[in-house]
Amino acid sequence: MPSDHSVGAGPVFWGRVLLDWDLVAADPGGAELLLPWLERLVALPTVSGNLAASEEGLDLIGEFLAERGMRIRRFDQDGFGALVATVHPTMTPTVMLTAHLDVVPGPEHLFTLKRDGDRLIGRGVFDMKGAIAAYLALIDQLAPELHRYDLGVMITTDEETRDLGVKLLLQEEGYRARVAVLPDGGDNWQLEEVAKGAWRVRVSTYGVAVHGSRPWTGESASLKLLDLLTDIRRRFPVEEPHVDTLNISFLRAGTAPNQLPDQAEAVLDVRVMGPEELAAVERDVAEICRRHGADLELLVLFPPVKHDLADPLLAEFARSVERVTGVACGGCLSFGSSDAAQFASVGVPCAVTRPRGGGHHGDDEWVDAGSLAQLVPVLRDFVCRVATHE
Template sequence: MTVIDILKDLIAFPSVVGTPNGAIVDGIRGILEGAGVRVRVLPGPEGDRYNLFATIGPAMVPGYVLSGHMDVVPATEPEWTSDPFRMRADGDRLFGRGTSDMKGFIAAALAALPALTAAPLARPIHLAFTYDEEAGCQGAPHLLPHLPDLCAPPLGVIVGEPSGLRAVRAHKGKAAARLTVRGRSGHSSRPDQGLNAIHAMADALTAAVAQADRLTQGPLDSVFEPPYSSLQVGTIQGGLAVNIIPDACTAEFEARAIAGIDPVTLLEPVREAAERLEERGFAVDWTQTGAYPALFLAARSPLARLLEELTGQEPLAAVSYGTEAGLYQTAGIDAIICGPGDIARAHRPNEHILVEELNACQSMIEALGQRCRL
């Protein structure tokens, strides 16, 4: 099968984040086992979602991991001009949800199987495909503890997020949390008899805005845009009608941290403000909904030099979006970003990838395979 054929099949699996993914896992496993590759399917605690790990070559020799996520964001935008889960070709452009982010990379890795399996590898190439990355990297933490049983400590991980096939050495970390404040309902004419949850939420919102302002002052790292950590309120819901005291209000907060800072700590002033509401009779529910660490790989690390040789381009210092690469680095494994497509096309209607981008990625993976025969 060609890389285009494989991508077409992958796009047809509507593997939306937060939903069961057994169908796409079975589809990928079938391709791998058909090529004689050893596959392990690892269930997550949800019971209906799975990570997949496969090895080409000697598992207990240090090698390289090609990492990608199988889930995609929803495709409910009305601007789609075709079915987002049926790949459509228009000249050199291939349209469909996940073409760039990031089933294109998975398709290129699977298309490279004949070249990778044509002769024995001295160093292995592993494929690590995860679930629910789009929900804050929920699947990868359930894969990483299994690595010591699956393979020797890897020399490096290539995370195939869309980067224009130019390697990237760093990205910010992220933490997200949901806060629900519960008060007491009543008629708006008697505010003395109720507890207004939206008014109470204002304390947490004020703390978030103040923290966001403080973060602009530093610490600073010029490789990032912007060069400081950030915090924002992303959503807020509450109330039923203007003449009813709202008894519940929910808001979601997100922090992004430059390398060296734990993004979870950036949310602490908001959480502390929320907890103080309990002293006024409100019930508070603070739930961390996702977190992953920043990535920072040294410019002259062996993995960065390898990707520069494989791509013919010097790696970029940093990007603004996040990936699973920081999780691998935190686990003690060097990681770098390098994949086909453009992040600007991701999470948008009419997402697409170019045929030449897929072919170039497949060639890069095949070149890595040649290195692993030396």
């Protein structure tokens, strides 16, 4: 990456894309400003658990922000890296721009940014490397007078797996903000009003290993697991947007094809509408496991979240969206969960919305180029209105 960069210094090569500052000046909110950063970030295989790639990404982001005058702190969270950058020496900036750098696995071709008409395609363009690229573009625009703003950037690398990064930064390091911005929910510039909670657990069954030709002399943990999962599946009879839902993943059993497994396990990813529904799911699944003699282990909990969109800062963010995009910014339900739950737990309001896109966690993840480009002026309008440093 360039080591001596300033706005107006002429064309700069970033990855394989030419960034022309004359073009940027003519279209300060355009996708041309985002593409070089987004291309570089997408190319990094920051799949959850690839710690080396994640550290490289944090190095890239930290160096870029430091060159523009931000103060950088790095954290090692049991091997997972995290970064917090602030304009001023504070643990409580007015606005904290938050994102995660880690992504879910995908085919190799998704780690090369492609453009198909209005769509940018690649792993993380929607969840959440597009947001990080927008943050970098914003800081680049504000750099000449960055000291005027009370602003922070928080990046973690474990959200897609254990999701402790933001929690540790808030609860152990003591970071806070008057408002957090998290483009990891909502839909086409609608502000998240309610987000389903995520209850992720491991269920395990046990048996007696014997030769596969004599199953009557042993006990199959895998068959016991199938019976258990059948009963749990009956607890979630409908798959619709506004009800609790179940996903079963990571089924594991056995070490040899001709041996009854003595242990089997599966991970349940349950999405719940509210606190009462969460309590009911916890109770019911625990009872089913008890009846089957199975173990139940909590892996991750994202509590359901309800945002007060009448909060003055969230209302101001909605107005920034409307001024820039022309879209009436109302409330919506997010089916997925995010680190907004961590901010809610410490009383920090969180503006959760994002540009038009889709396919996250799938093989066709995409974001609309023009809509993503609007994220930069939306953020700039909001920061300039609420985060001017006295």
